[in-house]
Each structure stands twice: as structure tokens, then as C-alpha cells.
Amino acid sequence: MFDEKKIDDLRQRLAGEMSEFRFRHTLGVEKEAVRLGELYAPDKIPLLRAAALLHDITKENTFEKQLQLCDELGIMLKGSEKSSPKTLHAITGAAVIERDFPEFADPELVSAVRWHTTGKENMSICDKIIYLADYIEENRKFEDCVSLRQYFWQEDICKMARPDRLAHLSRTLVISFDMTIRSLEKEGATIDENTTKARLYLVRNIPQ
Numbered sequence: 001m002f003d004e005k006k007i008d009d010l011r012q013r014l015a016g017e018m019s020e021f022r023f024r025h026t027l028g029v030e031k032e033a034v035r036l037g038e039l040y041a042p043d044k045i046p047l048l049r050a051a052a053l054l055h056d057i058t059k060e061n062t063f064e065k066q067l068q069l070c071d072e073l074g075i076m077l078k079g080s081e082k083s084s085p086k087t088l089h090a091i092t093g094a095a096v097i098e099r100d101f102p103e104f105a106d107p108e109l110v111s112a113v114r115w116h117t118t119g120k121e122n123m124s125i126c127d128k129i130i131y132l133a134d135y136i137e138e139n140r141k142f143e144d145c146v147s148l149r150q151y152f153w154q155e156d157i158c159k160m161a162r163p164d165r166l167a168h169l170s171r172t173l174v175i176s177f178d179m180t181i182r183s184l185e186k187e188g189a190t191i192d193e194n195t196t197k198a199r200l201y202l203v204r205n206i207p208q
Ligand SMILES: [Fe+2]
Pocket: 025, 029, 055, 056, 134
């Protein structure tokens, strides 16, 4: 489904459709998703590449355009979603992939795009990889992103057994959700309930 030629064509198409800033970030997410994929899901690397390339496909749309897309795509928004432009691009992005990029609309890919901003309860390995790659890719300069990147990569993950690797990924995600919740609280913004649920699910399921 995700052969190299198709992914290369997609990358080229997106280069012409995004700002330079967004495209650089997108390539950073792709690179990071491949690194994480090598550790956690080597058989999913092509899917992860395509998901990374498409994850911010609607991010540069205005809020009005996002709402218009929801209208066109028959998306019913809940109250809190309407007031959160950041969350909205993940919802519209997933739906736009199904409509405009059907050749990439694998359910695992669509899910990774849908949940890359808020996270959710019981995330798949691809959901987790795209979420984390978006947070820690090399172009991210925010303090939280830099410190989370250092936290994750300071360990010699290659040498860890799989259960320890997965626990390390879960711990890293818990820290990221804590950071997100703290910064939303500071801004006085609404915390998406999926973020709280994602955090709680991980805390309950990290092997001791
Ligand atoms: Fe992103």
C-alpha cells in the first residue's frame, strides 16, 4: 500500500502545498517517526512515513476554513472541539485524508493523524509514534519539546528488552501529557478529555 515511489510523490506534492516552515516540521516528524519506528514497529515504517507527511495537512487552514471543512465532511463537533483550533486540525486532517488521499487512507494511518494532538485512551503503537515524533522532532525549539527529546533519547533504547522499551515510551508519553496539561492550565485553555484519559490509561498500564 505504501511503496516508496508513492511516498516520494506525496512528499513532493506537499512541498508545494505547505509553507516552508510547516514543510520543514513535517519532514522532521517523518525523520523522527522513522527513528522511533525502527525501535518499536519496523514493519510499519512506510505507514509511519506517510502518516508523518500527512499529519498536519490542514494545520495551515484558517479557523473558518476548518469549520467549513467540517461542514463539507459532515463532521459534528462537540462544544469543546469548536473552541480549540489546535484540536480541530487533527479532526479535519484525518477526514481530509479519507476524502483527498484515499490511497493513503489506511485505518492505522488515519487514527495516528486523528489522535496526534490530544492522544487518546489505549493508543496504538503508530498513534504513539506519530504523537511523540510531532512533539520531539529536531526542529522543535520549545523548552518542553527539547527536554522531552533529551529525556527520551538519553537512554540506550537499542539495548533494552521490548517490555522495557515500551515502558520507556509510556513514561515519555506520560511526561508529555503532563507538560501539555500544565501549559494548557497556564493559558487557561480547556484540557481535552482524551488527553486526560490517555495519560491515565498509560499510568495504569506501565509495567513496574
Ligand atoms: Fe505537527
